[in-house]
Amino acid sequence: MQENVSLKEYTTMKTGGSARYFFCAKSIDEVREAAAFANERAVPLFVLGGGSNVIISDDGWNGVVLRMEIPGIAFEDVDADTVRVVAGAGVQWDALVRATVGKSLYGIENLSGIPGTVGAAPVQNIGAYGVEAGESIAWVEVFDMEKDENCRMGKDECLFGYRESFFKTPQGRKMIITRVAFDLKKNGALKTDYKDIGEYFSRTQKEATLSSLREAIIEIRASKLPDHGNMGTAGSFFKNPVISESEALQLKRSYPDVVVFPANNGLAKVSAAWLLDHIGQWRGVCRGDACVYERHALVLVNKGNATTGEILALADEMAQMVKTKTGIVLEREVQIVA
Ligand code: NAP
Numbered sequence: 001m002q003e004n005v006s007l008k009e010y011t012t013m014k015t016g017g018s019a020r021y022f023f024c025a026k027s028i029d030e031v032r033e034a035a036a037f038a039n040e041r042a043v044p045l046f047v048l049g050g051g052s053n054v055i056i057s058d059d060g061w062n063g064v065v066l067r068m069e070i071p072g073i074a075f076e077d078v079d080a081d082t083v084r085v086v087a088g089a090g091v092q093w094d095a096l097v098r099a100t101v102g103k104s105l106y107g108i109e110n111l112s113g114i115p116g117t118v119g120a121a122p123v124q125n126i127g128a129y130g131v132e133a134g135e136s137i138a139w140v141e142v143f144d145m146e147k148d149e150n151c152r153m154g155k156d157e158c159l160f161g162y163r164e165s166f167f168k169t170p171q172g173r174k175m176i177i178t179r180v181a182f183d184l185k186k187n188g189a190l191k192t193d194y195k196d197i198g199e200y201f202s203r204t205q206k207e208a209t210l211s212s213l214r215e216a217i218i219e220i221r222a223s224k225l226p227d228h229g230n231m232g233t234a235g236s237f238f239k240n241p242v243i244s245e246s247e248a249l250q251l252k253r254s255y256p257d258v259v260v261f262p263a264n265n266g267l268a269k270v271s272a273a274w275l276l277d278h279i280g281q282w283r284g285v286c287r288g289d290a291c292v293y294e295r296h297a298l299v300l301v302n303k304g305n306a307t308t309g310e311i312l313a314l315a316d317e318m319a320q321m322v323k324t325k326t327g328i329v330l331e332r333e334v335q336i337v338a
Pocket of ligand 1: 126130163193196236240272
């Protein structure tokens with residue numbers, strides 16, 4: 001256990017204050033130890049994975065930060081076509097995708113190149129290019145801080161939704177994810193219907209296979225998203241808003257070119273990036289070192305010494321403009337730790 005550890009270097013946005021207490025956990029016993037420590041001192045505990053989707057308050061975290069480092073990836077045949085892959089919550093997400101594609105398993109290849117850890121994937125049910133992690137998850141192993149015990153939650157108990165899950169609810173926040181199991185297929189179908197992917201394969205004339213699709217996605221992401229080795233970023237800052245069909249029709253009347261996709265239950269999903277690009281021309285706008293990335297309006301970046309306060313003020317300004325002009329509320333995808 002360390003005290004007063006700056007969290008800047010533990011998040012990809014590279015802003016924010018310090019953790020009062022800081023633990024690294026490589027096993028469930030070490031998770032239990034950190035939870036007991038927080039319990040004894042009656043301070044809150046926050047689990048940090050890769051720090052790629054969180055922004056820490058400038059005032060820091062007056063409690064325990066538990067950095068999840070449980071390792072390991074294991075493969076086990078379930079039936080003729082299904083392999084169960086169990087990964088420790090501290091494994092880098094993309095290392096897991098690379099390993100599964102390397103074994104010719106289908107299911108999570110479209111999630112190539114997403115930063116962060118395996119343990120963070122179920123929390124916001126990470127999704128990209130028409131695939132969500134929750135679709136392949138068989139179970140999630142958690143340490144229940146309230147009951148002081150380890151248990152497994154089946155897929156249905158995880159309540160996966162669009163960038164949502166049980167783990168974002170107040171009850172779910174009492175669970176520390178320690179391992180995740182995925183059921184992947186030996187013979188699957190590739191999902192290549194997103195425009196960027198289709199364009200990649202027609203431009204390169206490559207055959208779409210598990211490994212070429214992974215390469216395509218990594219290349220597309222690198223061309224649009226900042227490398228957090230060079231610039232502070234937390235990826236997409238806002239979710240795509242989901243609105244009713246009548247609200248979508250009204251939006252189309254004001255903005256005929258707006259990009260809208262059908263969503264579940266007859267709803268409509270609006271491209272948040274389109275709204276920010278066309279309603280406010282936000283790309284490249286800076287307030288000090290807090291900026292909107294030049295190549296993607298949904299991505300906020302820290303160009304040096306931005307504070308969390310400055311990043312959040314810029315995000316609020318963007319969301320307020322969209323709300324004033326369209327009535328649509330942009331929800332943050334990034335988790336704020338305060
Ligand atoms: P994009 O390809 O420029 O598309 C913009 C938005 O339109 C996306 O957010 C996507 O929604 C939606 N979209 C595009 N084609 C679609 C289709 N055929 N059917 C339904 N919806 C469609 O997106 P981008 O910003 O470069 O991001 C690429 C992918 O990475 C997207 O899927 C995005 O969601 C994902 N991503 C996820 C995270 C995360 O989970 N934290 C962070 C960054 C990016 P969806 O968002 O529903 O896919």
